[in-house]
Amino acid sequence: MIELRGVSKTVPSGDGTLTILHPLDLSIPDRHVVAITGPSGSGKSTLLGLIAGLDAPTSGQILVGGTDITTLGEDALARLRGTHIGFVFQFFHLLPSLTALENVRVPMEIAGARDAERRGRALLDEVGLSERGHHYPSQLSGGEQQRVAIARALANDPPLLLADEPTGNLDSTTGRQVIDLLLQVNRSRGTTLVLVTHDADLAALADLTIGLRDGAIASRTARPPAS
Amino acid sequence: MQAVWRRLGVAASLVVCVLLASCSSCKGHVDVLKAPPPTPLETNTDDRPKVVILGDSITAGLGLVETQSFPGLLQQKADAEGLDFEVINGGVSGDTSAGGLRRLDWALEGDVRVLVVALGANDGLRGLSVGEMKRNLAQIIETADARKVVVILAGMEAPPNYGPEYASSFRQAYQDLAGQYRVRFIPFLLDKVAGQPSLNQADGIHPNAQGSAIVADTVWAVLRPVLDQIANS
Amino acid sequence: MTFVLLMAAREFRASWRRLLFFFVCVAIGVGAIVALRSIIQSVRSGLTGEARAMIASDVVIQSNRAWTPEVRRDLDAQLAKTPVAARQDSIEMATMVRAERGAAVARMVELRGVESGFPFYGRFTLQGGAPYSHDLLVGRGTLVRPELLAQLGIRVGDRIMIGGQPFTVRGVIEQEPGGSAGGFSLGSRVLVDLADLRGTGLLTFGSRATHQILLKIAEENAALRLVREVRANFRERFVTARSFRSTENQIGESLERAENFLSLVGFIIVVLGGIGVWSVTRVFVQQKIPSVAILKCLGASTRQVLAAYVAQVALLALAGSALGVGLAAVGIRSIPASLTAALGRVAYGLTLSAVLQGLAVGLLVSLLFALVPLLEVRRVKPLLLLRGFNLAAAGQPWTGSLVSRLRARLAALDLLQAATGVLVAIALVVVASWQAGSWRAGAAVTIGFAGIAAVLYGAAFVLVRAVSPLASMRWFPLRHAVVSLRRPGNQTRVILLAVGLGSFFVLGVRSLQNDLIAEFALALDPKGADMFLIDVQRDQAGGVRALLVDRQDPGAPPPRLVPILRARVTGVKGREVTLDSFSDVRGRGSLGREYGITYRNALEENERVTEGRFWTGEPPLDPDAPLHEVSIEQSIHERFGIEVGDTMRFDVLGRIMQARVTSVRRVEWADARSGGFMFVFRPGALDKAPQTFVGFLKGPADLTARLRLQYDLVTKYPNVTAVDGREIIGRIQKVLDNAVLAISIVGGIALLSGTLILIGAVAMTRYQRVYEAAILRTLGASTRTLGTMLAIEYCALGLLAGAIGAAGAAALTWGVTRHVLDIAWRPAPVLLVSGALLTTALVAVVGVAASTEVLRKKPLGALRAE
Structure with a gap:
């Protein structure tokens, strides 16, 4: 369960302040798929960053698994991210000097896991790239890179997976594969999935779609439970 | 030249001061040649009879102010006694008997009545031939005699470290000359001064102010009767 | 720990080619330090050995x-x-x-x-x-x-x-x-x-x-x-x-000068090596910043991330430094034995302290320049990754006033970062002082270094401002070169700093070396006199001269017999100063002393007239003329205010003589080939005055011939003393030769390694260009356009850096010659101008050449690699 209570974000700008997010409340139940949509500049990525603890809100509380992450220090946040939150970026952001397998292993190594090798291979297998483990990011296609990124995000089996326009850089076919992979992860592992997307198809698959406009929630659309 | 000598690391010695006096690193050598002329940019009009001291740096008063050199002190003594003579400091640092002989004409120009020959120290320090020195001094005495100038010969001694043979032959040369030419004789110019640390400058060669006063007394003892005699004649 | 080591190992494996280049750059910097330090220590012990032998003791x-x-x-x-x-x-x-x-x-x-x-x-x-x-x-x-x-x-x-x-x-x-x-x-x-x-x-x-x-x-x-x-x-x-x-x-003087020079070069090479290491580290860290942000996003704590990259930098620096020590060992070995043989017992080899210093500098410099930017990463929110923000290019834009930029910098100052920077800087000063052997020297050079760095930083700002109007030019390469110069996070500052400091030190060392060797050359003239005659009387001069000429080796310069007279200044009547009596003159201090004077009808090699006219070629004056002519030395003119046209009165052994000052000469006293006189008279005046001659000659090389010459001289002219200076001059020459050789070797190595370091620093900036060039290529820019653009950009940077470096070098040389080495400063416009131009050319050529890979490469490869 993720709860945002009165969360807002402003940044200083010139003489005054610029409001990126107006105070908003939001609950995301466990195991749900939540899509955040909206035009450019509506505050989607900021919202996602706040949930991940990558940024601090100007006001309000963010509870992840019952912990108010706004009270945590940088290193505590990093530990939280390492074990509880997986992140997938639009630009993949794989470490260029590491192979695919090594990229997947990094979060486990950071957390000090012992069986990183085996679990890394398993994860690559899960995203269908068991044969490409020794390749460097520059040797992989965009879709493959994103799948490695997803595998990396799942490395420590986090209950929460955040994805920032995961298909934004991919063609529709590849994008579809990535979406399928993410949904499959949601289903098989029960991972809560929060994604920022422009993709209406993708949004349609979410349990809950939050429409943002000018830093405020403009719409909340719940998909009827699947039959 | 300065650099050449500096490069050789030459310590101050009588001999090399000849050269060093031309260089800037030897500042502070205050020598005395003669009293200054009374008016600016006029030639010397002193027409008093002259006493010329033909010598080396001991005469020039190396390391002393002009009034402390023994010729300067002699002038003061003469003035104090009312003896109307001009004492000319003919000391040239580093000069030998050979140099003295060559500049004799220049030194004797004018109304010179007395010539004090105070040369030979550099001949000794450089270990030059005693016979040669004796010949030079003899010629100086003869030339002065010929011009009816009264000669006072001031003797020198070679330092004991030159060995007994050289020292005795050196001493003998002056005694021989004094006897041969029957000139007035000061057996040793630096009598009571040489070798006395308290009377010499740091180099151990040149008298300090006190030493210079003793030298002046030594010379005055011989010079004064001569001046009296000339003044009374 | 496992994570830290694993990360390091993977980085090395993955990009070893790029890292190899880093290695080599660090290695050159450290190698230069180690090699020069070792040579300097060897040479120093050799030189002091000679000096000890001169007095047989300490x-x-x-x-x-x-x-x-x-x-x-x-x-x-x-x-x-x-x-x-x-x-x-x-x-x-x-x-x-x-x-x-x-x-x-x-x-x-x-x-x-x-x-x-x-x-x-x-x-x-x-x-x-x-x-x-x-x-x-x-x-x-x-x-x-x-x-x-x-x-x-x-x-x-x-x-x-x-x-x-x-x-x-x-x-x-x-x-x-x-x-x-x-x-x-x-x-x-x-x-x-x-x-x-x-x-x-x-x-x-x-x-x-x-x-x-x-x-x-x-x-x-x-x-x-x-x-x-x-x-x-x-x-x-x-x-x-x-x-x-x-x-x-x-x-002693030569020893001290040579040692001061060597210390200075040793010091400078530490700074130069440091610059090389710095530019390497800087690029390395910049490239790693996105990875750091990603790792933070994946849950790595600041400590883990810092540890991972500090470990990498440290390993890189250590490995590079080790390679540098190896290079130094090979380099020292390859100094031709023919050169070192001249230095006799001096054994060239690595010294432990040199190795330790090199390693310390390599490590400390890389850590200093790695830690500070890495610490900045703590504050970079990984959120930026969401924006696809290129962290490598993050930096302050070249806009806003200097003051507001400084204020922004101060506001953003991070205490830990600042403290770390200060600590590491102190460590560097310690190493530098160790190198220079004195705290004062260490601090002085550090301050000078900071000063020049500040000037260069300011110059970078001014340059960007000054060229900004050109950004509206229509010619694409020029416009984009200008844009590149002021692009945030670009190489403008690093090149200006590295090349500016580099050329400053290299040119400084070069011109100091020239000054020093010129100074020694004056004392080292192989045709210089090695036999000296004193107390030659005037009537003996002709005979002595004939005898000397007869006995000299063929080709030897003719012997010189210089007349010397004693004189005292007893009066001056002039525009500035009038001294009526001798007591007035004595009041002027040394003007009252006994001077050695001479006469001749030509200037010596080490003299030049600064005022008035010398009587070269004019006939002698009548000895009885009422007014003679005298030429005075500059210092007499300056200290006593005596001018051309003034009349001076001299007492020459009791005879009064008046002379008009007709010229002022400056004597180069350090030039040992010719002597120096405060007063030189026009021939005629002193013809009759008592005088002796001093002789200078290059005696025969053969010992027997020398002995015979001395014997014959003394036999024929018993009052003349001949002093044979050959042995002592030979020993002095040996020490000077060694010093010159050491200075040349050290200066040469400094030049070579300085150039290599600069090449490395400039080439290193290419990594920043790859992405941009690839995009421009994609957009249709031709290789030629890109090349021109790069050339303009690097030329501008090179010229500015070279010019500032050369100006700084002139100032450095002036200060060091006057206050440290105590020798004459010789302005070297040709060296400095050509140095600045060569710097420009070097930067342009290296800058463009290092980017050829970029120009040749298919753009997609570059884009994907990024």
Whole structure:
């Protein structure tokens, strides 16, 4: 369960302040798929960053698994991210000097896991790239890179997976594969999935779609439970 | 030249001061040649009879102010006694008997009545031939005699470290000359001064102010009767 | 820990090619430091070895009085406070010797009595190669110079009389350590046992002798302190002291100058090496920043991330430094033996302290420049990754006023970051001071370094401002070059700093080297005189000259006989100053002293007229003319305000003479080839005045011919003393030669490594260009356009950096020559201008060449790699 209570974000700008997010409340139940949509500049990525603890809100509380992450220090946040939150970026952001397998292993190594090798291979297998483990990011296609990124995000089996326009850089076919992979992860592992997307198809698959406009929630659309 | 000598690391010695006096690193050598002329940019009009001291740096008063050199002190003594003579400091640092002989004409120009020959120290320090020195001094005495100038010969001694043979032959040369030419004789110019640390400058060669006063007394003892005699004649 | 090591290992494996380049750049920087330090230390020990041999010991305490019991007691007390390894007495004096049998001709010699164990340093060379041993002296034995054998007509085994006692000649000295006390002597050396000397009876009341205590003191500072204290405490008692370092003579001076230069170069190479390492680290860290952000996003704590990359930088620096030490070892080995052989015993090799310093500098510099930017990462929110923000290009844009930018910087100042920076900087100053051997020098150069860096930083700002209007030009390469120059996070600052500082130091070292060698060359003239005649009388001058010319080797420069007269200034009547009487003149200090004056009709090589006109080529004046002509030296003009046109009155041995000042000359006193006179008269005036001549000549090379020349001179002109300076000049020349050689080698290596470091620093910036060039290529820019653009950009940077570096080098040279080396400053416009232009060319060529890979590469590859 993720709860945002009165969360807002402003940044200083010139003489005054610029409001990126107006105070908003939001609950995301466990195991749900939540899509955040909206035009450019509506505050989607900021919202996602706040949930991940990558940024601090100007006001309000963010509870992840019952912990108010706004009270945590940088290193505590990093530990939280390492074990509880997986992140997938639009630009993949794989470490260029590491192979695919090594990229997947990094979060486990950071957390000090012992069986990183085996679990890394398993994860690559899960995203269908068991044969490409020794390749460097520059040797992989965009879709493959994103799948490695997803595998990396799942490395420590986090209950929460955040994805920032995961298909934004991919063609529709590849994008579809990535979406399928993410949904499959949601289903098989029960991972809560929060994604920022422009993709209406993708949004349609979410349990809950939050429409943002000018830093405020403009719409909340719940998909009827699947039959 | 300065650099050449500096490069050789030459310590101050009588001999090399000849050269060093031309260089800037030897500042502070205050020598005395003669009293200054009374008016600016006029030639010397002193027409008093002259006493010329033909010598080396001991005469020039190396390391002393002009009034402390023994010729300067002699002038003061003469003035104090009312003896109307001009004492000319003919000391040239580093000069030998050979140099003295060559500049004799220049030194004797004018109304010179007395010539004090105070040369030979550099001949000794450089270990030059005693016979040669004796010949030079003899010629100086003869030339002065010929011009009816009264000669006072001031003797020198070679330092004991030159060995007994050289020292005795050196001493003998002056005694021989004094006897041969029957000139007035000061057996040793630096009598009571040489070798006395308290009377010499740091180099151990040149008298300090006190030493210079003793030298002046030594010379005055011989010079004064001569001046009296000339003044009374 | 596992994570840290794993990350390091993977980075090395993945991008080893790029890292190899980093290695090499670090290695060149560190290698230059290690090689130069090692050479400098070797050369220094060689040079001081020569200098020690000059006095046969570390310290000589001497007096021209016999030691009194009190002086002896106080000296012993003084020495008890000093770690003296060994001591012995020695006495030196002039005396007359003659052969026991044969002609009664006596010769003056420099007699020296020594004890067993003499000399502490240096080595005797005896004729026939016999080894020197004190046993040769014990029991009234003596070693003499070959000239004495010739003069007395004796052979080894014969006996000579010293102080009336017979001494057996047991050998002939070819070369002797520890020259005479005065530095040069009128007689030839005769060496005896000290006890025997005391037994001759020559030491008695009134004897003139130099009494010495020779000391061996391992610790140099203790030796120097002892010299200072003895000089201060015993001056009144006629005791002096000098160390092998004492600067009373040319050896000490040259030694000090050479050492100062070497220290300076050693120091500079640390800075240069540091610049090289810095530019490498900077690029490395910049490239790693996105990875750091990603790792943070994946849950790595700041400590883990910092540890991972600091470990990488440290490993990289250590490995590069190790490679540098290897390069240095190879480099030193490859110095041709023919060069080092001249330096005699000097063994070239790596020294431990040099290796440690190199490693320390390599590590510290990379850590300094890695830690500070890496620490900044703590504050970079990984959120930026969401924006696809290129962290590598993050930086302050080149806009806004300098003040507001500074204010922004201050506001953003991070305490930990600042503290780290300060700490590492202090560590660097410690290394630098260690290198320079003095805290003051370390701090001074650090401050100077910071000053130049600030100027260059300001220059970068001004440059960006100044070229901004060009951004509206229509010519694409120019416009984009300008845009590149002011792009945030670009290479403008790094190139200006690296190249500016680099060219500053390289050009500075180069022109200092030239100044120093020019200074030594003046003293090193191989055709210079090595025989000196004193007391040549005027009537002897012609005959002496003929004899000298007859005996000189063919091709030798003609002997010079310089007339010297004594004169005193007794009055001046001029525009600025009027001194009526001699007492007025004496009031002017040294103007009242006795001057040596001369006359001639031409200027010497080391003179030039600064005012008025010299009478070159004009006929002599009538000796009886009422007013003569005199040329004065610049210092007389400056110190006493005497001008051209003034009238001066001189007393020349009792005769008054007036002369008008017709010219002012500047004498280059340091130039040993020609002498210097404060007053030079036009010929004619002094014709009748008493004068003696001093002779300078290059004597025959053959020893027998030299001896015969001296013998014939003295026989024919008994009052003339000929001093043979060849041996001492030869020894001085050897030291100077070594110093020049060392300076040249060190300067050459500094130039080479400095250039390599700069190439590395410039080439390193290409990594920033890859992405941009690829995009421009994608957009259709031709290779030619890109090349032109790069060339313009690098030319502008190179020219500015070179110009500032050259100006700084001029200032550095001026300050160092005047205040550190104490030699004449020689402006070197050609060197500096060509240096600045070469810098420009170098930066442009390297900048463009390093980017050729970018230009050749398919854009997609570059884009994907990013």
